[in-house]
Amino acid sequence: MSAPAPAPAPAPVPNSRGVQRRLDxxxxxxxxxxxxxxxxxTMAAIAGRAGVTHAGLLYHFASKEDVLEAVLTDARDRGRSIIAADERPGADHLDALEHLVAQNAGDPAWSRLFSVLLGESVALDHPLRERxxxxxxxxxxxxxxHLRTLRTEGGAWSDDEVAGVARVLMAVMDGLQFQQLTGARSAMSADFALVVEAVRRSL
Structure with a gap:
């Protein structure tokens, strides 16, 4: 009779100090x-702001691109609710879009970060351009x-025009966000709701 197989080694427990340093x-x-x-x-500036040595920073992240990826991973669920709605019967993409706008309106720190990175990403060699x-x-x-499924029979908009309306909705969303961040008069969620209602009626 063979000896029982040894129990698997327990998974390593993350060092709490290391976890906190990464969060910092x-x-x-x-x-x-x-x-x-x-x-x-710069990596040096990030290390200085976080209160770690350059070597300590490199222990967690090999490059500035790796740091950026980790920052974005923290918020990767934003916007996915719209795409995920494809998998939920009866889900309303316009409602999901309005929810995203309200979420961003209530989180100016995230909105500011996204807007800065979006503006930078128009550069041809920016690492976020393709993303x-x-x-x-x-x-x-x-x-x-989703908008095509909402069209009434004999609707006035063609498939290509509906695709254009979808792009306009995203442009309005990001444009209202920029307005709010400048300190201009803004009712981001309410204004976007007006556009969504106009689109619903036109379909």
Missing amino acids: ILDAARALFTETGFRGA MAERYDSIGESLAG
Whole structure:
């Protein structure tokens, strides 16, 4: 009779100090990316803001791109509710979009970070350029597909025009966010709701 197989080794327990240090680094990176953009932030500045050595920063993140990826991973669920609505029978993508706008309106720190990175991403060599394009394309396609299901028989808009309306809705969402961040008079959620209601009626 063979001896019983040894029990698997327990998974390593994360060091609480290491976990907190990583969180401090991400907080510092978010602040610096918001203040100076991805381009303006340096690994040395991130380490200094987080209160760690450069070697300590490199222990957690090998490059500034890795730091950016971790910052974005923290918020990757934003916007996915619109695409995920494709998988929920009876889900309303326009409601999901309004919820996202309200979420962003209530979180100016995130909105400011996203807006700074979005502005930077128009540079041809920016590491977020393709990701931002993919965001607009995937959400736009998902939203347009839903709008087509809402069209009444004999609706005035063609499939291509409906796709354009989806892109306009995203442009309005981001544009209202920019307005609010400048300190201009803004009722971001209420204003966006007006546009959504106009789209619903036109379908």
